[in-house]
Amino acid sequence: MAGFKEVNRDLDFPSMEHRILKFWEDTDAFNKLVEKNCDNPRWSFIDGPITANNPMGVHHAWGRTYKDIYQRFKAMQGYAQRYQNGFDCQGLWLEVEVERDLGFDSKHEIEEFGLDNFSRECRKRVEHFSAVQTNQSIRLGQWMDWDNSYYTMDDSNIEHIWYFLKRCHEKGWLYKGWRSMPWCIRCGTSLSQHELVGTDTYREVTHPSITLRLPVKGRENEYLMVWTTTPWTLAANTALAVHPDLIYVAAEADGNTYYLSKGTLESVGRGKLAVLREFKGAELVGLEYAGPWHELPVQQEVATRVVGWEIVGEEEGTGIVHIAPGCGAEDYELSQEQGLSVIVPIDGDGNYVEGFGQLSGRNITETNEMIFAALEAAGNVYRIEDYTHRYPVCWRCGEEVAFRLVEEWFISAEEIRGHMRAENETVGWVPGYGQKRMDDWLFNMGDWCISRKRFWGLPLPFYACESCDHVTIVGTLQELEERATDPEKVRALPELHRPWIDEIIIRCEQCDAEVSRIPEVGDCWLDAGIVPFSTLGYLEGSAEWGKWYPADFVSEMREQIRLWFYALAFMSVTLEDVRPYRNVLIYEKVNDERGRPMHKSHGNAIWFDDAVEQMGADVMRWLYCESNPQQNLNFGYGVAQDVKRRLLLLWNVYNFFVTYAKLEEFDPTQVAMPLEVRSLMDRWIIALLHKLVRDVTSDLEQYDAYSVARRVNSFIEQLSTWYVRRSRRRYWKSGQDRDTLSAYVTLYEALTTLTRVIAPVMPFLSEEVYQNLVRAVDGTAPESVHHTEWPRCNAALIDEPLLAHMALVQRIVSLGRAARSTSKIKVRQPLPEILIHVKTADEQAGLARLQEHILSELNVKTIRFVGPEEELVTYALKPRFNLLGPKYGKQVKAIAAALRASDAQAGARLAAQGEPIAVEVDGQSIELLPEEVDVQAQERADYSVATEEGYLVALHTEITPDLEREGMARELIHHVQNLRRAANFDLSDRIVTYIGVTDGEADHATVSAMLSTHCEAVAQETLSVSVEPASAPDEAHQEVVDLNGILVTLGVVRAA
């Protein structure tokens, strides 16, 4: 037998993990697993692509841990899997990072740099960080087919999206429309929503705010009051909005009538406006007014009027809102609902376009004075003053953001909405509310804006013909080749990216004119959403696709509901009218230890590489697993310490087992021990073990790793603090008697099974333990714990009565310890008896069966079960002197004495019934009224009681001389053990013990008496070959100790 190798007491996760990583690599463990399961039934997981833009963070590691847990679990159950990892490669964020690296400030610099060079830089970045992330994931212990990762920038991915877009087009969903974008006129680029979230994206700024008075058409001297902080948008005004239900006023000043909302009267009028009448906003709706700049060419066709709008408020301004549909998203939407004119005033650099008179060609950053002067001249100005507010700025350059309407491409969501919602109903969301949130999103989702005016991304295959206005949508590469004016050029394309793809010219499918591709690229969620199709050869008609689709499982952060989960569903329902996934696990965010968001500038960010090398991957993974996915996770080194401490408990048990198994030369391959012949304690832990397997299996099948962590923690605690602690002595009995073997077999079974149970969550720790406990002694066992089968629960072994009874034992012991605690008698001192009251005969029988554990845990000699009728309290009768004094005078003293001497139990009973208590005083009988006697219940003398929920434990605390001697012997053993340790003796060293009594004869006699009965036990416990009642020789290790008040000099020497 090879035998177990010694276990290192310290558990150094990082170094152990590096060793295991090497082992997996050397043995090709992952590929062997794939090979083992490849012909089995399938379980399909689709990996949501991680953006290959930066090193992965500890928040990615949370999700990757979940992915790995379920893949490993399913692999142990034997399912064949794909193990394909994926990288998101395109999109604005990647461009932004590349720009930063290149030191660019604006879009124009990219164009100067050259699109071809820029695309190459982007690809380079993806290649770099996908490699970094791969290595990090491997370090985390994730098993994936790393050489076969998919990249969303691949031609195949792009072509599948083209196909999807063409299908959308065929359904009539594709259209070009307007969209209001936050825009940086300095950088010449739009900003995404995500770029407006964060700490540096809003700033306190002061703007000139202008209150205008705009004349109502057809009425003399009547004006609508309007307020704005963006004067440059006034030239694009096409309407005013009021809340139909809000109260407005007509107010008079200087012979003019002004309209504004009642709530803003004070701040706008400042006491100078006299109210004429009040009315609802609806009354204003439909009024026409003369807009500011109504003389401009672009305004000539516009009929400016007042419209009703429910979102108008009066927190600021006048309650009448200036509407410029070309400058804001809300305004634009209102214009679509109300049929308002739309004027787009500026180009991408912030310059007014043609048709704006003196403003045309000027930049909005320099036109304020000009605008004020013109408005002043027209008599439109009521007031101009400074106004300070928080306003979005470009995170790149700090310039204030303008809102600008741009033309983009959309996919209509109307027709598909119902289908998507219906399909979502059939998805298993964990937690369940994910389904509701998805439904809410689908219910509210607008059309999908799929175009971006950027460079490094999916080239939209849209060819808009200038001569006939027809748009040709190219669905495949083959189609592109067929339509191209020069097919050879298509075949020669290095990749389907800008600028190369832009050089392809096709013929319009309607008029045969030559057409170029539109310059826009696609939304990166198209890239990620098509993945289940593109990675399985959907277009090639591969049989593989149908075998893996829909996925059994996907898991990402909750925010992916409106991103990836949405994109997947949209594309899947479009192409196949079916949900893309059967089960979705969502989880929240990772914060720091104190629950604050991690942020570089807060100094509380923890990098994955640091974390994994300091705490270890398995500690991280267990930390993730212990966290409720419904809540934000608090990540940090302190939390990791707690986790490690819990795992150390398991490590200690493992270490304990190996230490003694080596000593006793236990060989698990040579011993079989039927459960029936094992002790109740053994059968109990096995029952608990099988219950654990049953429950964990069910948890994992429901994607509930959180419950797994809690169950495993609880099992480890029971295993360590009850099973091992109570069974320790059984492992030291030398010789392989049945009970010792039973203990070894049982603990071995528990540890090796537990190892497999935790393997999906902690692949390293489980491998480490498995290699030593199993592989070291059994060369025929699977090479890796991850090649073993998932443990099977044998329900017959879950002895529920035994489990219940043992739980009760633990409860009774806990009560007994509480009673010991109050009595202040150390456990070392034996006590004669424990009285126990339980609720049922079954409980009593159960405890009786397991009584050895109660006796030895509490160090008592006998157990007596008592019924509720047994009085465990005693009563004391005390005279009420204030009542008896006036009545009996001098006799009171005698009465008190008599009362004390009387039968208190009987007296208490009488008093409770309202009967008088008779006492004999000086030969005469005196009847005391119940109210004259104070009946006090007190703990029965010599008993220490503890109760809980109908259970009662009473320790009899009378210490007889015999018990006292035994206690002293235990005390002696305790001191000898300490001395052995102080002397650095080996565990198995035999010794000679000397006991020299320093004081007088009486003490001498006491010690001798103790030794006369307990010498044997002392010798046995301390491995003493003899115990000498004499002073120790000089070379002995010596110490003066206190044995229950007697000072003795102890000495120990190694026996010859």
Added chain:
RNA sequence: GGGCCACUAGCUCAGUUGGUUAGAGCGCGCCCCUGAUAAGGGCGAGGUCUGUGGUUCAAAUCCACAGUGGCCCA
């Protein structure tokens, strides 16, 4: 404005379909054990379960409203 979620001990969180006296870990106080030992274990203090109504024999749990916080949409 619409939607989702949360609120339980000093902190972080459990609490299964309503069911005796609401639990754990950490922290705190006191203690035990000494053949898992630079480990292990125990006991204790600490909560009017955010508030107000309601349903019920019975509510931390179900319903309504309110408050606070987080998130999504508009």
